[in-house]
Amino acid sequence: MTGLDPLRLAAVVPAAGIGSRMQSELPKQYLKLHGRTILEHSVAALRQAQPQLPLVIALAEHDRYFSQTSLVGCGGIQTVPGGKERADSVLAALQQLDVASYDWVLVHDAARPLLHVTDLKKLVTQCQQAGCGGILAAPVRDTMKRGGPQIEQTVDRHRLWHALTPQLFPLLPLKQALTAALAEGVTITDEASAMEWAGHPVLLVEGRSDNIKVTRPEDLALAAFYLETQR
Ligand SMILES: Nc1ccn([C@@H]2O[C@H](COP(=O)(O)OP(=O)(O)OP(=O)(O)O)[C@@H](O)[C@H]2O)c(=O)n1
Numbered sequence: 001m002t003g004l005d006p007l008r009l010a011a012v013v014p015a016a017g018i019g020s021r022m023q024s025e026l027p028k029q030y031l032k033l034h035g036r037t038i039l040e041h042s043v044a045a046l047r048q049a050q051p052q053l054p055l056v057i058a059l060a061e062h063d064r065y066f067s068q069t070s071l072v073g074c075g076g077i078q079t080v081p082g083g084k085e086r087a088d089s090v091l092a093a094l095q096q097l098d099v100a101s102y103d104w105v106l107v108h109d110a111a112r113p114l115l116h117v118t119d120l121k122k123l124v125t126q127c128q129q130a131g132c133g134g135i136l137a138a139p140v141r142d143t144m145k146r147g148g149p150q151i152e153q154t155v156d157r158h159r160l161w162h163a164l165t166p167q168l169f170p171l172l173p174l175k176q177a178l179t180a181a182l183a184e185g186v187t188i189t190d191e192a193s194a195m196e197w198a199g200h201p202v203l204l205v206e207g208r209s210d211n212i213k214v215t216r217p218e219d220l221a222l223a224a225f226y227l228e229t230q231r
């Protein structure tokens with residue numbers, strides 16, 4: 001018993017990005033850390049608590065790399081073509097999940113290989129207790145400024161958070177919120193933004209700050225270090 005089983009839970013992994021900030025020819029989700037692709041780490045992290053967690057992975061239209069991973073032929077994993085933006089990819093993947101079969105969905109970036117099982121369980125438990133969706137988040141660490149090139153304001157960092165993934169939401173309301181927000185041209189950078197826009201409550205669940213998104217070249221060494229220390 002994992003604690004996640006009774007939830008009628010599925011997961012979506014957007015993995016259709018090109019990783020422009022990583023400046024690598026190979027899309028960053030296929031770069032290797034300790035012998036496994038970042039995507040494989042991210043999927044393994046998501047499935048730690050529930051090894052058969054049904055999963056839909058959104059891939060770039062002309063993806064040439066997924067077929068070379070160990071995820072091919074893994075039970076419970078399907079793939080779908082992603083879209084132009086992350087939100088389009090997430091929505092394409094959500095469309096594969098039948099609301100008659102699943103109540104809740106976790107959305108987790110392919111580029112976050114360091115999710116810890118304690119954070120995943122904490123997110124699920126706190127959302128269940130609150131009866132609403134939520135996201136892992138980390139309090140901002142630095143003094144925050146607004147402006148450029150000159151400072152206009154020092155922003156009070158009290159109650160400011162970095163949004164992380166996974167993000168956990170009831171499946172049908174998330175599908176509806178994302179569909180409507182995208183149709184209205186709202187900028188959606190994570191699932192919570194769509195749910196907030198649609199008026200749903202969203203819980204902030206404090207997660208580990210080592211759950212980084214591999215975004216820039218320097219993040220690779222950091223991710224490798226964190227992976228080593230998590231073992
Ligand atoms: N059209 C897109 C864009 C992004 N993603 C995914 O969304 C996650 C987070 O996005 P980000 O870090 O921005 O990835 P990229 O878009 O690949 O990076 P960049 O913005 O530097 O190009 C990644 O797992 C990425 O593969 C996606 O599925 N579909």
Ligand SMILES: C[C@](O)(CO)[C@H](O)COP(=O)(O)O
Nearest residue numbers: 109163164165189190191213
């Ligand atoms: C979903 C996300 O990972 C939350 O931090 C993020 O928004 C993805 O895209 P970004 O362009 O790097 O913000």
